[in-house]
Amino acid sequence: MTDLILQQRDGAILTLTLNEPERRNPISDIATVDALIAAVEAADADIEVRCVILTGAGSAFSSGGDLKKMVPGGGLRDERPVQTRRNYKTGIQRIPLAFQALEVPVVCAINGPAIGAGLDLTTMCDIRVAAESARFAESFVKLGIIPGDGGAWLLPRIIGFPMACELALTGRTIDAGEALRIGLVTHVVSDGMLMAKAHEIAAEIAANPPHATRMAKRLLREGQTATLPNILDMSAAMQALAHATADNDEAIKAFLERRTPNFTGQ
Template sequence: MSELLFETQGGIATITLNRPDSGNAFTTEMLSLWEAALRECIHDDAIRCVVLTGAGRIFCSGGDVKRMAANAAGGQQPWDRAKYLTDHVHRIPLTLMELDKPYIVAVNGAATGAGMDMALMGDLRFAAESARFAETYIKVGFVAGDGGAWLLPRLVGMPKALEMLWLGDFVGATEAERIGLINKAVPDDQLMAHTYSVAERLASGPTVGIRLMKRMVQQGQTSGFREALSFAASCVGVVSATEDHREATAAFAEKRKPVFRGR
């Protein structure tokens, strides 16, 4: 059975981490399949929204601790460890930087270490009420190697981020919602239904506007206000020429629901 499942339906692509017996811990094969799936999502215009989740009771436990122990005992060199991260693990966040379509993470269970960091990379995050989050790197004498030290402070603030990174304690889904770590905690049996209801709204929306809005928000994280305004003006020029914009304004005038075609 494949370590990662990928399927598309109705403009929505679903990526499922599929090593439930191992807590969906990363392997080189899984990471390669994951990157390939994201590449398809980037290039296939029929895909208008992407959902990520995990198989079984755990979302993702991150790196394989047993493999780490074997590497440490076997004398793995620092360069080899760094190269594994850059050549494999980091391919996921770097590829996601190219994805301007909505990327929703449905956290179905525990998200720990690099698994939590992968969850943080979602544009939107929904979690089952039983889900838990922990930056467990410190528990194995490690540091956040998959972007957690950059992502987490931007979501919950520096003091809370340092608390989670230094102590490695679990945060439940309800608390995660309160501190802004996730968008919403939902009952376990409603997680995927809620996730797909949002995904369907996005997939049936004005695609160009949605994609440009994501680019505007991302660009605004590293630019000044003047530059952000200039980019916004350019985006308005583009989106105003789309069929979806003309359809939306016509529907408003005719007091009907618009039918968007994604162009």
């Protein structure tokens, strides 16, 4: 059986590739859910991995759910609604929860269409870079369903409530240029330069002290829902940890000596 998630390590950067190009990389199958979660959780557990890049094989990033299996008994959808609910909770809904818990930064390299749950998967990542051929659609309403994988929580936090409403309620497709304009992605590059740009950003992240980087990401994630007093308390506690690292001492010493720091993750 072909690996559902390809893994390629380049120093401190780990590239994960959704690997069902003939099916346009759907993420609704339980085997894919398990493989993706296992891969990102393993990366999170390894402090030597300082950044993850997520992309798709072939011409699409991800088609989201497999429409051929969206019939009673075909996959997520069961003949009994109560079982369909459980299928979502024990299946695709585990992905946003896993990504929300990650401390390792994730850069999404969107190599082609990201449709439905595929679009929502991009919003689970921290930074999004798109190829010019990328297309995006929060297209659930076109199928008579709703975002079942957390899109109603994720999308407004990135592009704002009004624009999220427009995309989710019309189901229309936008191109990479519009995605950049509304803030869904931070960069659009030629298809041939996509992975180079993603690696450039990942390398900038990976060059920083890993513990500080991970704690900074944790604070940013918590800041999506926490109050300011709670974030300040958490920031004070994490800052105490950061000050106790050898990397903090090295950063200050290198600054005073006007040289490039050598961070070891200690």
